[in-house]
Amino acid sequence: MSSTCDPQYAPAGDVSAALMVIDSRLKAIYDGRTGADPEQLLLMDPFIASLGPGGVHDLLDGACTLVFMFVTWLRKAYEDHGKDVIEYVVPELVATMRSMPRSVRPEFIPTMAGMVIAAGTGLSPSLWRKQYGDWTQDEMNPLEATALLLAEHINRLTGDHDYATRLITNALTSADQG
Structure with missing residues (x-):
């Protein structure tokens, strides 16, 4: 029996825009910047405002799609090592969010x-x-932090600061070609 929460029924949203937001945050972290970049904030507010109500919903759905894709990748990576993604990712995610x-x-x-x-x-x-x-x-903010922390977890596991972004970009490229 299929669940009403089955991904096949979910809108993908604007994954590209959500990825852009997460990637810019990751770059700021890896560049050692603390706090929000004032220049980035000046650009982000007009960007979000330009989306309009429908665009904001698409951005939210896109962020949720990122969460799903990141967790799916993590699940497969952990299963390859006989581990459960929920056991290894959720406690770390919760602990990190508690520190924020x-x-x-x-x-x-x-x-x-x-x-x-x-x-x-x-x-x-x-x-x-x-x-x-x-x-x-x-x-x-918590939704953005969730996607960001999952992407950073993937990047840390792979030892590559751009892996999570490349993972999604490659998936989007494959979807466009298929």
Whole structure:
């Protein structure tokens, strides 16, 4: 029996825009910048505003698609070593988010962990979250942090600062060609 949260029913959203946001954050981290880059913030606000309501929903769906794709890659990598992705990724994700109280308020950590667990069990994070109502403005930073932390986890495992971005870019290129 198919679940209503099966990824085949989920909108992919604007994966490219979501990846652009995550990639720019990763580059800032790897360049050793702490805090938000003021120049980047000046560019990001007009970019988000230019999306309009439909575009923002597409960006959210795109971020959820990134979460799903990152967790799927991590699940396969951990399974290759006889390990469970939920056991190894979720505790680290939760601990890291707990250390980021300005970006991720504690009350949003269970939702973000739930999205990762949903993805780890083959469910769409977007459809799983939708069961509980519309996204709130307060969930935007935690969602971005979740995708960012998953991408950074992949990059750390592979020893390549661009691996997660390349992984998604290659998947998008393959989808466009197929």
